[in-house]
Amino acid sequence: MSDKINLTLKVWRQNRGEDGRFEIYEAKDIDTDASFLEMMDVVNEEITLAGGEPIAFEHDCREGICGCCGTLVNGKTHGSHERTTLCQLHMRHFEDGATVVIEPFRAKAFPVIKDLIIDRSGLDAIIAEGGYISVKTGNAPEASTTPIKREMAEAAMDAAVCIGCGACVAACPNGAAMLFTAAKVSQYALLPQGHPERAQRVKNMVSKMDELGFGNCSNEYECAVACPKGIDVKNIARLNREFIKANVKKA
Amino acid sequence: MGIKQSLLSSIGQKLLLATSGLIMFFLFLIPHMGGNVLFLFGPEIFNSYAHHLHQLVPIVIGIEVLMLVSISVHMIMAFRVVLTNRAAADKRHSQKASRERSLAARLMPVSGIMIFIFIVKHLLDFKFYEKATTTLHAGEQTYDVYAMVLGRFQDDPTHLIVYVLFMVAVGLHLSHALQSSLQTYGLFVPREGSKIKLASKIIGYGMAATFAIIPIAAFIK
Amino acid sequence: MVTLDAKIPEGPMAEKWTNHKFKVKLVNPANKRKHKVIVVGTGLAGASAAATMAELGYKVEAFTYSDSPRRAHSISAQGGINAAKNYPNDGDSIYRLFYDTVKGGDFRSREANVYRLAEVSNQIIDHCVAQGIPFAREYGGYLDNRSFGGAQVSRTFYARGQTGQQLLLGAYGALAKEIKKGGVEMHTRSEVIDIVVIDGQARGIISRNLVTGELTRHEADAVVLATGGYSNVFFLSTNAMYCNASAAWRAYKKGAAFANPCFTQIHPTCIPVHGEYQSKLTLMSESLRNDGRIWVPKAKGDKRPANEIPEDERDYYLERKYPSFGNLVPRDLASRNAKEVCDEGRGVGATGNAVYLDFADAIERLGKEAIEAKYGNLFEMYNRITDEDPYTTPMRIYPALHYTMGGLWVDYNLMTTVPGLYAIGEVNFSDHGANRLGASALMQGLADGYFVLPNTINDYLASARIPKIGTDHEAFAEAEQAAQDKLDQLLAIKGSRTVDDFHKELGNLLWENCGMARNEKGLKEALEKIPQIRAEFWKNVNVPGSADDLNQALEKANRVADFMEFAELMVKDALNRAESCGGHFRDESQTEEGEALRNDDEFCYVAAWEFQGLENEPALHKEELQFEEVKLSQRSYK
Ligand SMILES: Cc1cc2nc3c(=O)[nH]c(=O)nc-3n(C[C@H](O)[C@H](O)[C@H](O)COP(=O)(O)OP(=O)(O)OC[C@H]3O[C@@H](n4cnc5c(N)ncnc54)[C@H](O)[C@@H]3O)c2cc1C
Ligand code: HEM
Ligand code: HEM
Ligand code: SF4
């Protein structure tokens, strides 16, 4: 049954060119059936009507698939629930009267743009280095030419479900984008279509990752706990393997 | 990407770190532990082991050189990795939950530096230290390593405690490092319920404990 | 004055596209890089078109308001994509896909376009597989298919419940490849807020940088709109929060005809509204109707919990009214019947605006495991949102706005009535007539983007006279100034109601009067009220912040301002179309059993509206539809 709760929000506010600070807001009469973002909407309406500037936060699909949303809630990326994006987190999981600390996903490679909105374009830059198969429209052979083992297709899908939210980077003590990169490299390492560009892909994507200032992986596995899509660290192992293979073959 | 670039990339550095670490582990730490355990069996056996060891000079020197290279590579890479990681993580999070990271993992740089300090001290204690000689039953003259170790710890609780503490660092370092290096090589170590992680802990702390027994035994004797 | 020339190629249906491709003028490879094409929107349609045109050698500039092309609304499509591969050997063919789509669209689409769509559907699958999209496979390693509403064959390819995501990531990858090569210049966090038309040709756009607020001018030889649908005019819909009608609306105001705006699709199985704070609605896959039974209590106002209502006091109304199709009737019927029972006061849940979708029988028949294997993730999603366990209590569902068949009018080349301005994907009035079949939107978006537009656009670029003009041209300056003025004006009002408040008011009105069932009285009432809401909006909206900053409230206000105008056209179209067809149901036009009744004598046309200034009535142009292949017939699902 739905209920009403009151919360105190401690929210990170930051304008362009500023250092940023926390500000306190009261979230009153929040329906426990509301989602976290809907709670933020309610607070924003009040801020607006009180003459303030609403809290900027990114969102779009509100179904856990676009990868727009995500902040740290009480120190946890996307909040408290495993395999859940912030937009899918509901207020019934919060205690009446609690204080909730909301701050942006932070990493050196993710500069804050405003309030809770960060610049994740680094992830796109990594993809641009090879997160695809270079097939031109019109080149493709008939789709059923190459059968692909079902387990392979499923494992590739397990990796392909990444939504590019960046929670893995924010959760990683080293600000590493390994899980994100590994997911893409894995998808194409598992599927035969990806093999012609395999070596080049992994080298280029890793070197872009480094260039953009993401950290190194020290196998802390925080990323996998944070990932709302349950991308597994076995993909990181595969990325490492792919990297070794790519270099050994050439040498 | 050339091979040099590859080795200095994030994954390359980690591979060097893991490789140098494992070289030290397999070629030095395990034999060293095995040798040290002989201390428990009395002066005759321990000194004779030391004696035989000293006769294999070329091999020993070889291993020493390899150790020196490994520890240098290991430390250089460790510093690089830790420094880039510091720079990459934005520490302004007012709170950040650790849900998976173990204490050992968090303390890797600390335990690593402690090991380094330990090694320096340890070399001053035992390697660059004036050793007495003794005669083995077989009649050969040799250094009395047994007496040296015994002498170092007997009636010296401070030394004992320092050594044991350093062994805690060794335990921490190895417990994370062994499994972590496998993941670095791409041999998947699962997150939950992993036997490899458990084994890594048992071997890491087990080895540290075995090392620690020697000073304790020396102290008690 | 607009003239509608559909430019349907000569020849038999099956040869039209081939003939046309041969007749299209081509741009010689060396000249291609001298042509610049602007693509607005990087969803399935936009990303695929931008990538393919860059592959061909055109210079492409692409725009999206998102921080990355990967976030477009297409990402949330769940079910799958159709193609006429006939891998299951169940009698499918290009002709059957064509036939189903024309019939499913209730005979309000253009046959030639639909045939072409069916024809290229197979190439899409080939291309997507080559791109490494992990479609579901059978144990033998071959591609798996599932069936979807409105078809008797299994022709839907899928990647778990995330087909849209995987297809979009494929198109996004292709786009990334071209960005890297330098063929596409990508502008993220950039919202196109006007289209520049010079001497009757689309020559560029004005874009707003959503981080700095800066307005920039971009010139091109052709402009392609791939900006998606307008379901969000209803405030609550299953569309992503940012989906809007602005680009299409600006195009309309610059001379592009808008076709069939009243053709909206309502999806029957969504999680019902539960409170004022509700920001959007979540779709539950249609596949649930395969095993769930839909019912409401027989008695009005029966507030007992579902489990306490005995079997003989339940009304399985779909099974009762449509014995042969039962719970599997098409989307529009399922939706309308749900509304009917709720209007009678027999709806369930706190708001009374929901019906039960009950799995008790299926669980008893097949076992909980079987149901879990089939629908586990959907049940989990439902549970997460509602905190109820669908294994033990029946789900509550209600219809919601989902897709818009109407859109900018385009000819066979996908060009709007403004030369050089193209519309692809959901933003065009498309191939779906008055009702879209499941898994056909993804197919259409990719057909347009990968295969159709990159062919047909050559014709214009090769033959039209497109002088260089430069962005200093007064048309650019005027458009930029107008955009700036409008933003300033919105900020200056400083009223007492928020943007969302107005949007909700508009949405509610449309849902009540121009939703699942429409009638003259309600539509006229809406036509009276919309201008009032609009006037109040421009007097009393509160838009905080400034124009030279990231300002989400301002972005939204600018979009809602366009919805306020667009809504009126939609209602006018609904009023004009005094027949029921597909998703458009007029109470006045039904059979004795209450079924939709088409009126082919009077309304067998595409209604294309031309802007005549806000104060004036838009001009209605009719593209008469000819059905040569598929015989006009009344649908029946009894
Ligand atoms: C929940 C849900 C499930 C669905 N499931 C299916 C399914 O299973 N099968 C199926 O076939 N169809 C499905 N559909 C329909 C289908 O997803 C859409 O019709 C289709 O994805 C539309 O693609 P598009 O490329 O035309 O537009 P979109 O994906 O909406 O992309 C629009 C693009 O335009 C950009 N844009 C818009 N305006 C501007 C502007 N002014 N300036 C700059 N950029 C702008 C946006 O940033 C975005 O990139 C589903 C829809 C929903 C809501
Ligand atoms: C007996 C000596 C040592 C052994 C056997 C050893 C072994 C290892 C191994 C196997 C790893 C794992 C690499 C991986 O994660 O893939 C590692 C990591 C590490 N070592 Fe050592 N090491 C030793 C000494 C040192 C010293 C002296 C230092 C530093 C001064 C050091 C610092 C580190 C650090 C910081 C890491 C973690 C790097 C990261 O963040 O991933 N180690 N070590
Ligand atoms: C705590 C138990 C330990 C004891 C009792 C011990 C004992 C000794 C002794 C007696 C020597 C001198 C050997 C000789 O010169 O013949 C020695 C050398 C050495 N020990 Fe240890 N050791 C211990 C633990 C360690 C650990 C944990 C490390 C590494 C991290 C280590 C590294 C070394 C090194 C590098 C040398 C020099 C080897 C050489 O001469 O090449 N020791 N140790
Ligand atoms: S790997 Fe997971 S956490 Fe990282 S970006 Fe992808 S979905 Fe988000």
Ligand code: F3S
């Ligand atoms: S948390 Fe970071 S250290 Fe590696 S395993 Fe994940 S990227």
Ligand code: FES
């Ligand atoms: S808003 Fe799209 S994932 Fe949360």
